[in-house]
Amino acid sequence: MDVLLSILTGLLYAAGLYLMLHKGMVKMIIGIMMLGYASNLFLFIIAKLVRGISALIPPSVQEMAGEYADPVPQALVLTAIVIGFGIQAFAIVLLRQVYRRTGTADMDQLNRTDKLD
Amino acid sequence: MIDNQIILILVLLLPLMAAVLNLFFWGKTTLQRYTGNIFVILHLIVSILLLHQTVSNKMVVLNVGNWLHAYGIVLGVDMFSGAMILLSSFLAVLAWFYSSSWMGNKSVSSIFNVVFFTLLMGLTGSFMAADLFNLYVWFEVMLVSSFVLLTLGAKKFQLEGAIKYVAINVFASTIFLAGVGLIYGLTGTINMAVAGMVIESLGNHTLVNVAGAFFLIAFGIKAAIFPLFFWLPASYHTAPIGFSSLLMAMMTKVGVYTLIRFFTLIIPVSNTPFQLIFMILAGFTMVVGVLGAAAQTDFRRILSFHIVSQIGYMLMGLAIGTPLAIAGALFFILHNVLVKTNLFFIAGLIGKNTGTYSLQYLGGIFAKLPVLALLFAISAFSLTGVPPLTGFWGKFILAKAGFLSGDWIIVTVSLIVSLFTLFSMTKIWNYAFWKPLPEGKILPANNFAELFAKNKAMLLVIFVLTVVILWVSFMPNRFLEFAEEAARFVVNREEYMGFILNKN
Known part of the structure; x- marks a missing residue:
């Protein structure tokens, strides 16, 4: 499972980067999303995956013996997903506004802020 | 002790309270402005108190929720971060009053009056965070606020600039997150102090350098270092200066702050491959x-x-890495934030009154408004490093540190760059201030009294900032001593680690 998820993460990164380098704005946003997912997944599998064991530690136990799921990355991923969701929402609205105001979804056309007067 | 911690949390909570209150006052812009006036000043007072505490106690640490040190969220403010918080708070006061003259329609001002404070909260939080994930969260708070501030008003140009800004910054965030993952996988903690200790015991691990590279890219994008800077000139100039002044002043400095923090605490830069990389990038x-x-x-x-x-x-300064060089970098941040903001404020004043920022269409300001020209000249000379203004002291300390550690190449480069800085400041001076006014174009005002009557708040802010610049210029001793002490604390990371760990 670890290997499979690692390969998936790599694929997501590759796909995300490819799409981000694309000149279409919609593809760029999808690329951003994919990169976000890739990072979340990466964070999730960095603490070894264990199957069917809870991340909760009973209050009676002082020291953990045996295998247990690491709760920290899960908490981090949860937060990161929520933040990522907000940012994606903003990015999509921004894209819509840009399209409405400039009439183009081609990043190559949006170079006026870089031009010399 | 408990007082310290209350001060620390107040610095974080005051902007949040202001943002929430202003959300309730949506549409009632006058009320929002009054709340804002009160809260920016309260924030400044509390920041001064916090800096005072860090000077007397070296560090103020708050262990949120009383978790064991390495597991919970820890907020820690040492002299460096205390100074950065005070600097952003001071600039927030100025930017807030400066922006009062830019208020356009109701909905734009309503948004601004809320988002300004979330940005301030994000800034303060990023300077306080003592663990990497917390830092990530504050970065995002700051970023989303900056997205909104940059797009306020939704002009065509702004949106174009913003989409580049958003894309590159979201990319930086994903890299940052992956870096956090790597550090967690390597050390089993996200607390910066503990991670630093564990990484030291790991020795020369390849993955450590990979993690370092991730953070270099993530923070480098925020700080706009070569070759990751292109988003800055593409987006910063598009938003109205009144809305984005705080953003311009502090956002890149957060990147520099985190770079210095990370590469002194977690992976100390000296004797790693990063030292050479930083030298070249610088x-x-x-x-x-x-x-x-x-x-x-x-x-x-x-x-x-x-x-x-x-x-x-x-x-x-970071690349040289000696305490003196870090002190130089700290002083340079102070100098740069003050001077650059003042230049932007002056540009904004001229732009607002003439309707153009293009040097071709400006002119004749020196003849009609010599006081404004003088204000500009002080800041411009300071930026280039003409003694005895602030830039000179900053560059002097950096050059001295560079020569002491034998890095004369970078010092030579930095001194030559100063000449070019002088060149482009002279260009602004020649075109906007000295050249006769082009036909059919207008001056900001016909005389100073008229200018002052039209833009009281803006001019007062510029005056205050100029006075502060002159103060730092003519009495640099106190600031330099402070910077040196703060730098010593930053470089001797054992002390920082002790403060984070001993208390819980």
Whole structure:
């Protein structure tokens, strides 16, 4: 499972980067999303995956013996997903506004802020 | 002890309270402005108190939720971060009053009055965070606020600039997150102090350098270092200065702050491959920034490129890595934030009253408004490093540290770049201030009294900032001593770690 998820993460990164380098704005946003997912997944599998064991530690136990799921990355991923969701929402609205105001979804056309007067 | 912690949490909570209150006052802009006035000043007072505490106690630590040290969220403020918080708070006061004259329609001001404070909260939080994930969260708070501030008003140009800004920053965030994952996988903690200790015991691990590279890219994008700076000149000049002044002043400095924090605490930069990398990047950042500025003919774009160039100097301090060099970098941050903001404020004042930022269409300001020209000249000379103004002291300390550690190449580069900085400041001076007014164009005002009557708040803010610049220029001793002490604390990381760990 670890290997499979690692390969998936790599694929997501590759796909995300490819799409981000694309000149279409919609593809760029999808690329951003994919990169976000890739990072979340990466964070999730960095603490070894264990199957069917809870991340909760009973209050009676002082020291953990045996295998247990690491709760920290899960908490981090949860937060990161929520933040990522907000940012994606903003990015999509921004894209819509840009399209409405400039009439183009081609990043190559949006170079006026870089031009010399 | 408990007082310290209350002060620390107040610095964080005051902007949040202001943002929430202003959300309730949506649409009632006068009420929002009054709340804002009160809260920016309260924030300044509390920040001064916090800095005072860090000077007497070296560090203020708050263990949120009383978790065992390495597991919970820890907020820690040492002299460096305390100074950065005070600096952002001071600028927030100025930017807040400066922006009062830019208020357009109701909905734009309503949004601004809320988002300004979430940005301030994000800034304060990022300076406080003592663990990496917490830092990530504050970065996002700051970023989303900055997205909103940049797009306020939704002009065509702004949206174009914003989409580049958003894309590159979201990319930086994903890299940052992956870096956090790597550090967690390597050390089993996200607390910066503990991670630093564990990484030291790991020795020369390849993955450590990979993690370092991730953070270098993530923070480097925020700090706009070469070759990751292109988003800055593409987006910063598009938003109305009144809305984005705080953003321009502090956002890149957060990147520099986190770079210094990370590469002194977690992976100390000396004797790692990163030292050479930073040295090269610092040189290129300076040179490319200043050359970019030389080609521009728009007031704000020249200043935007200069931000990039000046980041190079701060990076140079980090690259040299001795306590003196870090002290130089700290002093340079102070100098740069004050001077650059003042230049942007002056540009904004001229732009607002003439309706243009293009150097071709400006002119004749020196003849009619010599006081404004003088204000500009003080800041411009200070930026180039003419003694005895602030820039000179910053560059002097950096050059001295560079020569002491034998890095004369980077020092030579930095001194040559200063000449080019002078060149582009002279360009602004020649075109906007000295050249006769082009036909059919207007002056900001016909005389100073008229200018003052039209823009009271803006001019007062510029005056205050100029006085502060002169104060730092003529009494640099106290600031330099403070910077040296703060730098010693930053470089001797054992002390920082002790403060984070001993208390819980």
